[in-house]
Amino acid sequence: MDYNDMMKIMGTASQIESAKNTQIVFFILALAAALCTYFLFISPAKKKNYTGAAKWIHEFLDFKKSLLEAILKISYIFFAVYITLTAISFITVDATLFFATLIVGNVMLRVVYEAAMLLITIAKNTTDINNKMKNNAPAEKKAESTKEAKKEKEEE
Numbered sequence: 001m002d003y004n005d006m007m008k009i010m011g012t013a014s015q016i017e018s019a020k021n022t023q024i025v026f027f028i029l030a031l032a033a034a035l036c037t038y039f040l041f042i043s044p045a046k047k048k049n050y051t052g053a054a055k056w057i058h059e060f061l062d063f064k065k066s067l068l069e070a071i072l073k074i075s076y077i078f079f080a081v082y083i084t085l086t087a088i089s090f091i092t093v094d095a096t097l098f099f100a101t102l103i104v105g106n107v108m109l110r111v112v113y114e115a116a117m118l119l120i121t122i123a124k125n126t127t128d129i130n131n132k133m134k135n136n137a138p139a140e141k142k143a144e145s146t147k148e149a150k151k152e153k154e155e156e
Contacts, residue, residue, distance in 0.1 A: 042062050069120050080109060083109060
């Protein structure tokens with residue numbers, strides 16, 4: 001091992017050490033940013049009526065807005081077009097391969113995406129039901145207390 005090889009190794013070790021220090025600083029900055037963002041936009045103690053961009057940021061960070069549904073829809077269209085174009089390229093090779101790719105490929109793609117969308121729909125419906133149950137809970141308690149009061153008066 002000559003002098004140049006040693007200098008390369010030492011230089012690489014120095015770069016690795018520098019990268020470690022940078023990563024530690026980035027970790028601390030990311031942690032501080034996460035905590036600040038949480039306490040500014042997500043914290044239950046900060047339930048405000050946000051407007052404009054702050055409302056969008058709050059809903060996005062609190063996972064009230066779902067990007068997954070839009071991403072799935074766009075990617076479904078992309079892959080359906082891709083499979084169809086790929087199938088068209090098989091016309092000159094083999095008609096059976098063309099029809100198999102066109103039909104089976106698109107049907108399988110649709111089944112997979114419908115399953116994914118079904119999970120999203122179930123999650124949305126569960127959230128809606130949960131919200132309705134929370135909104136109706138005070139009314140139910142009030143109705144129960146009214147029924148109990150009527151029973152007590154009847155017993156007297």
